[in-house]
Amino acid sequence: MRTLVHVTHEAVVKVGGIGAVLHGLFTSRAYAQAVERSLLIAPLWSEDPPETVLSSTGTVLYSSVHGIDPGDYGSRLRPVEEQTGTRFVYGRRRFTDPLSGITLDPEVLLVDVRRIRPEPLATLKYNMFRRFGIESYRWDASWEYEQYVRLAVGGYAALPALGIGRTGEPAAILAHEFMGLPLAYAAIIDGNPAFKTFLYAHEVPTLRRIVEGNPGHDTMVYPLLARALTANRYADELFDQQVAFFKHPLVRAAVNLDGILCVGEQLVDELNFLGPEMARARKHVVYNGLPFSPCDAAQKERSRKLVLDYIERLLGHRPDYVFTHVGRFVLSKAYWRDLKVLWHIDQGLRQRGKTAVMILLTTERGGPQPWETIRQLELGHSWPVVHREGGADLTPGEAGLYQHIQKLNMCARNTRVIFVNQFGFERDVLGEAAPKEMTWLDLRIASDLELGMSIYEPFGIAPLEPLSFGGLCLISNVCGSAGFALRAAGEADPETVIVGDFTALPGGPHTLETLRAVGAAERDAVEEQVGRQCAAEVVRRLPENDKERLELMAKGSALASRMSWDVVVEDYLLPALRGATR
Numbered sequence: 001m002r003t004l005v006h007v008t009h010e011a012v013v014k015v016g017g018i019g020a021v022l023h024g025l026f027t028s029r030a031y032a033q034a035v036e037r038s039l040l041i042a043p044l045w046s047e048d049p050p051e052t053v054l055s056s057t058g059t060v061l062y063s064s065v066h067g068i069d070p071g072d073y074g075s076r077l078r079p080v081e082e083q084t085g086t087r088f089v090y091g092r093r094r095f096t097d098p099l100s101g102i103t104l105d106p107e108v109l110l111v112d113v114r115r116i117r118p119e120p121l122a123t124l125k126y127n128m129f130r131r132f133g134i135e136s137y138r139w140d141a142s143w144e145y146e147q148y149v150r151l152a153v154g155g156y157a158a159l160p161a162l163g164i165g166r167t168g169e170p171a172a173i174l175a176h177e178f179m180g181l182p183l184a185y186a187a188i189i190d191g192n193p194a195f196k197t198f199l200y201a202h203e204v205p206t207l208r209r210i211v212e213g214n215p216g217h218d219t220m221v222y223p224l225l226a227r228a229l230t231a232n233r234y235a236d237e238l239f240d241q242q243v244a245f246f247k248h249p250l251v252r253a254a255v256n257l258d259g260i261l262c263v264g265e266q267l268v269d270e271l272n273f274l275g276p277e278m279a280r281a282r283k284h285v286v287y288n289g290l291p292f293s294p295c296d297a298a299q300k301e302r303s304r305k306l307v308l309d310y311i312e313r314l315l316g317h318r319p320d321y322v323f324t325h326v327g328r329f330v331l332s333k334a335y336w337r338d339l340k341v342l343w344h345i346d347q348g349l350r351q352r353g354k355t356a357v358m359i360l361l362t363t364e365r366g367g368p369q370p371w372e373t374i375r376q377l378e379l380g381h382s383w384p385v386v387h388r389e390g391g392a393d394l395t396p397g398e399a400g401l402y403q404h405i406q407k408l409n410m411c412a413r414n415t416r417v418i419f420v421n422q423f424g425f426e427r428d429v430l431g432e433a434a435p436k437e438m439t440w441l442d443l444r445i446a447s448d449l450e451l452g453m454s455i456y457e458p459f460g461i462a463p464l465e466p467l468s469f470g471g472l473c474l475i476s477n478v479c480g481s482a483g484f485a486l487r488a489a490g491e492a493d494p495e496t497v498i499v500g501d502f503t504a505l506p507g508g509p510h511t512l513e514t515l516r517a518v519g520a521a522e523r524d525a526v527e528e529q530v531g532r533q534c535a536a537e538v539v540r541r542l543p544e545n546d547k548e549r550l551e552l553m554a555k556g557s558a559l560a561s562r563m564s565w566d567v568v569v570e571d572y573l574l575p576a577l578r579g580a581t582r
Contacts, residue, residue, distance in 0.1 A: 264480020
């Protein structure tokens with residue numbers, strides 16, 4: 001299959017992990033060599049000007065929204081627009097890896113999902129019910145569901161007009177998460193043998209909902225899941241009925257696809273937990289890759305100096321270690337575990353006579369603040385060292401996290417947390433205290449330890465980003481990246497990756513009933529024990545000097561090179577796609 005159709009909501013704007021995956025794939029040499037044609041299909045979110053509607057690196061080749069058609073694509077796309085009642089924006093978007101310089105210009109098709117004729121929409125919904133049992137009427141009022149069924153109507157109808165799906169030229173439709181599944185189902189209903197359909201499972205929404213919605217979180221859910229699968233018990237039986245949650249039946253129907261690409265081994269069990277039919281789904285583990293880049297001693301020293309200069313301007317001293325955690329502001333990131341581990345790390349650092357500053361970079365806001373706002377916060381109350389609730393600073397959710405950060409900052413003696421509730425790590429978003437030359441990459445290179453002890457993390461690219469630069473990576477065992485690191489390390493111990501197991505309940509044997517009763521108290525006890533163990537291991541492995549930092553960088557770089565996007569494409573993605581073709 002030389003043509004891949006990626007159906008995703010992140011075709012133009014990177015919102016989360018899927019955007020990082022697309023960037024990794026499109027800037028991989030192995031992908032560029034194996035795939036001749038890539039098309040991204042997504043909803044048209046807004047009628048932005050032509051120069052930005054496909055992002056700042058995009059080029060519009062046809063748009064009935066803007067009246068653009070220099071290449072006469074309208075002769076092929078306008079009949080589809082009239083048939084489905086929608087409008088298209090079609091063009092290309094450039095993806096560039098700043099580290100390697102590799103670029104790719106996949107095609108992009110944006111569909112105006114606000115304008116779809118009711119007849120083809122009703123027909124697709126009827127056929128999804130008849131073929132897969134998906135009761136769309138239950139979620140007609142949910143725009144989150146409705147827009148992606150509409151996307152399927154317009155997006156699938158446009159494929160023949162773009163020359164995709166012709167006999168003898170097989171193509172793969174990759175449905176990135178539930179958003180792309182209606183389009184994949186439309187292809188199955190149509191019966192075109194040229195198409196192979198896949199769910200690219202970056203998570204299992206039902207499991208995320210269960211893990212986040214129960215106080216025992218991963219400590220309760222994963223032991224329960226393992227026991228349930230041995231007893232042939234499933235999510236619908238052990239938790240509240242999932243039928244009202246549209247993502248549950250939508251994903252269960254993926255058993256009808258040609259394959260499911262799972263970003264971690266754990267997703268295989270999570271999918272099997274959805275229902276008995278999922279056992280026969282063709283699942284393939286296709287890890288996410290790491291943005292690998294070799295780094296020399298001079299670059300390491302330069303980046304470290306820039307970040308330490310910034311910290312010194314904020315706090316008045318230069319710590320021995322820089323810790324980091326970069327992630328979205330969602331419950332699954334479990335930032336409270338960072339603070340528990342840091343408390344124990346602080347005690348170890350006191351014994352060694354060392355100090356550390358952790359930069360926690362996350363925000364509940366949708367985008368970066370203007371420079372003028374940052375300067376007002378910086379001058380008004382010494383942001384980001386000090387925060388104030390409301391206004392342009394802390395959102396309600398951020399304020400709750402900041403209370404716990406304040407407690408640690410007041411009680412710990414050798415450790416301090418700087419909460420940067422802002423996107424990016426350049427001067428434009430950090431204020432006058434940041435060195436002019438400092439970039440996002442400097443933060444990743446300078447990190448001695450990245451924390452990522454999520455309660456739900458199907459893979460987790462960000463927690464391993466400092467790996468190739470010599471940073472220790474502390475992650476939970478539910479991170480899919482832990483499995484990839486262990487496999488890449490082979491028989492050796494991945495010395496730069498530390499895994500905390502928050503799912504090992506003491507005592508036993510445990511029944512389904514006793515596991516279902518595990519709550520916050522039991523989880524807190526496990527977190528305390530595991531946090532103490534992880535902290536001791538971190539303190540033991542932290543470098544004493546720059547020589548040891550370079551030794552860690554050599555080890556981390558060697559491991560990261562075996563976890564690159566080229567490795568993922570060659571060893572995991574392409575074999576899975578070829579298997580479906582055979």
